[in-house]
Amino acid sequence: MENNEHQTIIKRALSGLSEAEFTSLTKHVGWPSFKGNQIYSWIYKKWVSSFDEMTDLNLKERQYLKENYILSPLTLSEKQLSKDKTIKYLWRMNDGNLIESVRMFMEGHDSYSACISSQAGCAIGCPFCATGTVGFKKNLNANEIVDQILGMQRDTKERISNVVFMGQGEPLLNYNEVLKAIHLVKDSVGIGARHITLSTSGIPPQIKKLADEKLQITLAVSLHAPDQKTREILVPVARKYKMDELMGSLHYYYNATKRRITIEYVMLEGINDQIDKAKQLADLIRDLHCHINLIPYNPIDSLSGVELSRSPMNKINKFKEVLEKTSRKKVTIRHERGIDINAACGQLANKVR
Ligand code: SAH
Numbered sequence: 001m002e003n004n005e006h007q008t009i010i011k012r013a014l015s016g017l018s019e020a021e022f023t024s025l026t027k028h029v030g031w032p033s034f035k036g037n038q039i040y041s042w043i044y045k046k047w048v049s050s051f052d053e054m055t056d057l058n059l060k061e062r063q064y065l066k067e068n069y070i071l072s073p074l075t076l077s078e079k080q081l082s083k084d085k086t087i088k089y090l091w092r093m094n095d096g097n098l099i100e101s102v103r104m105f106m107e108g109h110d111s112y113s114a115c116i117s118s119q120a121g122c123a124i125g126c127p128f129c130a131t132g133t134v135g136f137k138k139n140l141n142a143n144e145i146v147d148q149i150l151g152m153q154r155d156t157k158e159r160i161s162n163v164v165f166m167g168q169g170e171p172l173l174n175y176n177e178v179l180k181a182i183h184l185v186k187d188s189v190g191i192g193a194r195h196i197t198l199s200t201s202g203i204p205p206q207i208k209k210l211a212d213e214k215l216q217i218t219l220a221v222s223l224h225a226p227d228q229k230t231r232e233i234l235v236p237v238a239r240k241y242k243m244d245e246l247m248g249s250l251h252y253y254y255n256a257t258k259r260r261i262t263i264e265y266v267m268l269e270g271i272n273d274q275i276d277k278a279k280q281l282a283d284l285i286r287d288l289h290c291h292i293n294l295i296p297y298n299p300i301d302s303l304s305g306v307e308l309s310r311s312p313m314n315k316i317n318k319f320k321e322v323l324e325k326t327s328r329k330k331v332t333i334r335h336e337r338g339i340d341i342n343a344a345c346g347q348l349a350n351k352v353r
């Protein structure tokens with residue numbers, strides 16, 4: 001990867017390349033292809049942090065790699081540890097942009113889940129989301145996406161077993177790189193599709209396209225309101241894609257994949273937490289194979305002028321009860337993590353800078 005604009009050469013990062021890319025890389029260098037397999041395995045299976053740890057390469061080979069490549073496209077810029085074991089990572093990319101990802105401990109499963117970013121910033125601009133207030137900065141490429149997971153494994157020496165695209169950015173607006181990353185997570189990092197969740201603000205043409213890939217990943221949709229008017233305020237992309245079209249694409253997704261959809265609904269006092277909204281939501285999703293996840297709102301410094309506050313817990317519980325009874329679907333309330341370090345859902349905005 002060269003950037004000749006300023007006569008500087010940005011070395012290509014090896015972490016996050018596919019097995020096939022390693023084969024062509026070794027071919028290009030003139031090495032036997034098993035060398036490519038060795039490097040691949042050091043990166044994906046042994047989570048090494050430097051070329052020096054690749055001990056089955058000789059010194060000359062390691063030197064060659066050091067001179068011509070870098071190991072990771074991400075440099076750890078800051079790391080914060082929460083009381084509940086959540087870790088928030090701030091990474092610097094080679095172009096200077098920053099992104100965050102979060103590792104959460106999943107009680108009961110005794111395993112770790114990675115919440116990763118697909119873009120720096122986000123163009124959708126939901127008024128309750130910290131990333132939305134930053135605006136769009138750039139699309140991540142597949143190796144920058146995948147290396148967030150590998151970086152966490154390198155740092156902790158512990159395996160990640162679940163991945164959620166719920167960090168910064170709208171994954172379906174970076175479709176090709178996100179799709180490539182999903183394949184890498186499956187095939188190279190070794191996390192099964194059923195352990196991968198992609199969360200989207202709801203972009204029907206892309207949802208249908210994703211459905212046609214016939215992956216077994218979980219699709220989560222940030223619905224946040226059962227009616228067009230409220231949804232337009234909370235998720236501005238709804239002005240372009242109306243409720244009917246969105247719901248149509250969700251049915252399409254289920255029919256193509258037979259994977260139950262997750263409906264995400266952030267609970268905002270007086271805006272979408274009224275009992276009649278719960279009933280309206282039940283109506284809307286009646287025929288959809290889905291379950292609903294109610295998300296307690298994590299307050300952010302809002303720039304939008306829209307006054308938002310978190311629904312009190314008794315209101316969330318009541319909403320859940322009514323929704324469950326009228327829809328006969330499973331409704332859960334999201335357990336928040338990393339609150340003390342601003343690592344909870346929607347709080348990732350690289351505030352430190
Ligand atoms: N852009 C995608 C994925 C990233 S956001 C999407 O919108 O789905 C991941 C989830 O966090 C979404 O459901 C989003 O609505 C939610 N979220 C954003 N800001 C939040 C906040 N301040 N409190 C609680 N949830 C929030």
Ligand code: SF4
Binds near residue numbers: 123131201
């Ligand atoms: Fe973007 Fe999702 Fe945040 Fe909305 S909630 S601004 S779509 S990251």
